[in-house]
Amino acid sequence: MAxxxxxxxWCFSQVKGAIDDDVAEADIISTVEFNHTGELxxxxxxxxxxVIFQQEIENKNPPQFRSEYNVYSTFQxxxxxxxxxxxxxxxxxxxxxxWLPQKNAAQFLLSTNDKTIKLWKISxxxxxxxxxxxxxxxxxxxxxxxxxxxxxxxxxxMDLMVEASPRRVFAxxxxxxxxxxxxxxxxxxxxxxxxxxxxxxxxxxTDRSFNIVDIKPANMEELTEVITAAEFHPHQCNTFVYxxxxxxxxxxxxxxxxxxxxxxxxxxxxxxxxNRSFFSEIISSISDVKFSHNGRYMMTRDYLSVKIxxxxxxxxxxxxxxxxxxxxxxxxSLYENDCIxxxxxxxxxxxxxxxxxxxxxxxxxxxxxGHRRDVTLEASRENSKxxxxxxxxxxxxxxxxxxxxxxxxxxxxxxxxxxxxxxxQDNIIAVATTNNLYIFQDKVI
Amino acid sequence: MSAAIMEVNAEARRILAVSISKLYxxxxxxxxxxxxxxxxxxxxxxxxxxxxxxxxxxxxxPVGGEQPSTEEAMDACSGCPGEANPGHREPQPxxxxxxxxxxxxxxxxxxxxxxxxxxxxARQSRKRRGKASAAPDFLPSKRxxxxxxxxxxxxxxxxxxxxxxxxxxxxxxxxxxxxPAF
Numbered sequence: 001m002a003x004x005x006x007x008x009x010w011c012f013s014q015v016k017g018a019i020d021d022d023v024a025e026a027d028i029i030s031t032v033e034f035n036h037t038g039e040l041x042x043x044x045x046x047x048x049x050x051v052i053f054q055q056e057i058e059n060k061n062p063p064q065f066r067s068e069y070n071v072y073s074t075f076q077x078x079x080x081x082x083x084x085x086x087x088x089x090x091x092x093x094x095x096x097x098x099w100l101p102q103k104n105a106a107q108f109l110l111s112t113n114d115k116t117i118k119l120w121k122i123s124x125x126x127x128x129x130x131x132x133x134x135x136x137x138x139x140x141x142x143x144x145x146x147x148x149x150x151x152x153x154x155x156x157x158m159d160l161m162v163e164a165s166p167r168r169v170f171a172x173x174x175x176x177x178x179x180x181x182x183x184x185x186x187x188x189x190x191x192x193x194x195x196x197x198x199x200x201x202x203x204x205x206t207d208r209s210f211n212i213v214d215i216k217p218a219n220m221e222e223l224t225e226v227i228t229a230a231e232f233h234p235h236q237c238n239t240f241v242y243x244x245x246x247x248x249x250x251x252x253x254x255x256x257x258x259x260x261x262x263x264x265x266x267x268x269x270x271x272x273x274x275n276r277s278f279f280s281e282i283i284s285s286i287s288d289v290k291f292s293h294n295g296r297y298m299m300t301r302d303y304l305s306v307k308i309x310x311x312x313x314x315x316x317x318x319x320x321x322x323x324x325x326x327x328x329x330x331x332x333s334l335y336e337n338d339c340i341x342x343x344x345x346x347x348x349x350x351x352x353x354x355x356x357x358x359x360x361x362x363x364x365x366x367x368x369x370g371h372r373r374d375v376t377l378e379a380s381r382e383n384s385k386x387x388x389x390x391x392x393x394x395x396x397x398x399x400x401x402x403x404x405x406x407x408x409x410x411x412x413x414x415x416x417x418x419x420x421x422x423x424x425q426d427n428i429i430a431v432a433t434t435n436n437l438y439i440f441q442d443k444v445i
Numbered sequence: 446m447s448a449a450i451m452e453v454n455a456e457a458r459r460i461l462a463v464s465i466s467k468l469y470x471x472x473x474x475x476x477x478x479x480x481x482x483x484x485x486x487x488x489x490x491x492x493x494x495x496x497x498x499x500x501x502x503x504x505x506x507p508v509g510g511e512q513p514s515t516e517e518a519m520d521a522c523s524g525c526p527g528e529a530n531p532g533h534r535e536p537q538p539x540x541x542x543x544x545x546x547x548x549x550x551x552x553x554x555x556x557x558x559x560x561x562x563x564x565x566x567a568r569q570s571r572k573r574r575g576k577a578s579a580a581p582d583f584l585p586s587k588r589x590x591x592x593x594x595x596x597x598x599x600x601x602x603x604x605x606x607x608x609x610x611x612x613x614x615x616x617x618x619x620x621x622x623x624x625p626a627f
Contacts (some may be wrong), residue, residue: 088477114476176480195480226481245481278460278496281488285481332456335489336463341482 008427010377011443012388014069016043016053017436019381029432031419035099035107038423041069041430042109043437044094048078050111050164052122067428069439073122075164078113090115096181098190100203108167110190114177117192119168119203125161129153173199173209180230186237193230193242200254212260213242213252228343229289236295243300247271247284249309267298267309269316279331279340287343292352293424299355301346304328306357306367321367321374324359326397326408339413349422358417361406362433363393379417379431379438389443450500457497464490 018027026047033042041053054072081090091114100108106123131153135141176194183190191212192199198213213230217223225246233239238254250263271280283303291298297318300307304325307317323344327334334340339360346357358364359376367374376393383390396405419432427442464486471478471486 086477089475091476093476177476179481223480223484226484228481245484278457278489278492281492282485285485332460335460338467341485 008442010390010427010429010440012384012386012390013066013428013439013441015381015384015436015438016051016069016071023435027435029419029435029437030093030095031097032421032430032432032437033097033099033109034421034423034430035109036101036424038425038428040072040099040107041421041439042097042099043430043432044077044097044111045435046091046093048076048080048092048094048113050075050077050094050097050109050120066441073162073164075120077111077118077120077166078116081115083115095178098181098183100183101187103187110181110183112178112181112192115171115174117170117178117181117201118166119170120164121167122162122164125163126158127155128158130156168203168206170201170206170209173201176226179228182231182240184232184237185235189237191230191232191240193227195226198227198230198240198242198260210258212254212258214259214261228286231289231291231298234291234293234295241289241291241298243286243289245285246281247286247302249286249289249298249300251311265311265314267314267317269307275328277331279335282335282340283331288345290346290348292348293350294352297352299346299348301344301357303340303342303344306346306355308355308369319369321355321365323357323365324395326395327360330408334413337413339416342416342418344417345419347420347422349427350425354422356420356422356429358420358431360413360416361411362415362417363395364417364420364431377440379433379436379440384438387443390440450503453500454497457493457500460493461490461497464493 017029018024024047026045026049028046029043030046031042031044034040035042039055041055043051043053045051050073051071052073053069055067055069057067059066077094078092080092082088083090093113094111095114096110096112098110100110100119102108106121109120109122111118111120130137131151133151133153134144134147170192174192174194174197176196178192178194180193181190188204189200189202192201192209193213196214196216197211199209200212201209213227215225215227225244225248228243228245230240230242233241239251240254240260241249241251243249247268249267251265251267252260253264254260256262256264271284286300286302288301289298296311298309298311300309300317301323304327305323306321308319308321310318331340344358346355348355353370354366354368356364356366362379363376364379365374365376376395377390378393394402394405395411396402396407398408401407415433417431417433421430423429429440431438431440468483468486471482
């Protein structure tokens with residue numbers, strides 16, 4: 001895979017999380033997100049916790065540029081709840097985390113479970129006041145008769161403490177399960193999407209939101225599609241897209257009307273009739289949609305492929321990459337073991353030249369758009385010696401298996417990479433296996 | 446019946462059975478029924494049903510006593526994607542997705558001025574009918590029911606609402622082997 005300065009190889013940097021094979025369900029990673037500078041990396045898990053890692057740069061000079069991510073803050077974002085009216089448990093699993101651009105010393109992120117979005121402030125405290133006039137060091141008030149002079153408290157250094165506090169709770173606006181949140185480029189509003197509706201919020205206002213998309217039919221028996229993902233355009237604050245379970249993407253302009261049920265553009269590729277099967281609808285359902293950083297393209301992920309769409313062309317994608325086409329003949333088994341319902345995410349690199357997505361057997365795939373090359377890599381403990389270069393992997397679809405290839409039937413479908421993230425500027429990637437977070441960096445030869 | 450058609454039939458029936466058991470299992474999932482998943486399951490069931498019916502049509506009239514019961518089961522399935530979809534009142538508690546059945550679907554249209562206070566007891570019960578009462582056999586009913594000659598499942602892996610008996614009309618689909626997995 002070529003990048004600036006020559007061929008790029010990926011090497012292992014760090015792995016976070018427990019080593020046991022016995023994975024606690026609460027530790028399963030459910031979302032991964034870099035902040036806008038890449039200095040912070042947040043993960044959410046099924047237990048409702050958020051763990052934030054901070055980058056510490058060891059050597060700033062290329063090509064020896066090396067950095068390490070260490071735990072910066074851990075907090076419980078969401079707790080399990082019970083909806084007594086519907087007799088339903090509300091899972092605490094963090095579905096998405098989105099960072100707000102930094103405006104002051106503190107960092108802010110939005111985290112959401114199925115029903116409630118929370119705005120968290122993460123701030124550092126490295127000084128504490130000392131020398132109060134009226135109080136002892138332990139907080140007890142002094143006897144006023146003993147006070148004979150006036151002194152002003154001074155701030156003295158202390159060990160760094162990182163505090164996370166919930167600043168806003170945006171609740172009770174979603175009947176169905178929230179699948180996406182997206183911060184607007186105006187830095188004032190954000191959207192949240194569930195299966196049938198998309199709501200627009202102001203970051204300062206928690207007691208109301210505007211419904212901007214509602215695809216719920218009058219008669220639920222006529223339901224044919226649901227919303228699977230939504231995102232604001234990175235620069236145009238009036239534009240957002242949402243994807244559906246039917247494989248379509250709708251681009252909406254909030255200037256056109258208050259309720260954006262009528263799309264401005266509809267992106268859809270006609271289905272290839274030769275690929276029709278019982279499971280055609282399931283595999284065409286889009287699991288993720290992401291705008292490119294430059295705002296000219298968007299990428300969608302369905303079960304077997306990644307598609308790049310030019311926002312100016314609605315009738316077909318400009319590029320299609322097969323992630324694991326060898327699974328097409330196994331759809332029935334994947335249906336039985338539920339893997340066909342897995343929702344893979346996808347991401348762009350900083351300059352939109354490469355896209356990445358996950359697969360099974362702890363494999364993940366990168367597609368270099370410019371050089372039309374792709375590579376399959378593996379996140380595994382076996383390849384986790386410091387700076388170990390990752391060897392490209394290959395799956396043998398049929399016929400004679402070559403040495404170093406792995407056959408489709410040997411793939412472990414319990415080891416899936418659903419969540420990946422790419423540093424906004426550098427070639428650093430975070431790849432989440434079931435309960436471990438792998439960080440890889442490029443090695444320029 | 447040609448071998449290919451039989452194979453397609455068997456495949457369609459198997460997929461239907463798997464789908465139904467998944468639908469049952471999802472009712473006891475943490476976090477409640479997932480609309481997206483339920484929709485996808487119902488679409489697969491619809492595809493399987495359509496393929497089954499079209500392969501039966503191409504094979505000709507039914508040949509034996511076994512056929513009518515499976516056909517009945519399949520026809521019951523024709524209500525499935527609609528019934529199984531989250532709009533259906535019975536399988537799930539989400540009130541938003543419930544469309545209230547009309548009070549008296551047949552009788553009300555011309556009788557706007559009917560005297561509800563003084564109805565004769567012989568009249569139809571005021572209990573809501575509509576789609577809920579048209580639920581096919583294999584979907585769980587809230588009323589206790591024991592199929593003749595059948596015992597209840599001792600374990601209830603599917604939660605308290607499910608009955609082995611209710612499922613039994615699809616026994617030709619080997620559902621018994623599939624259900625315990627959940």
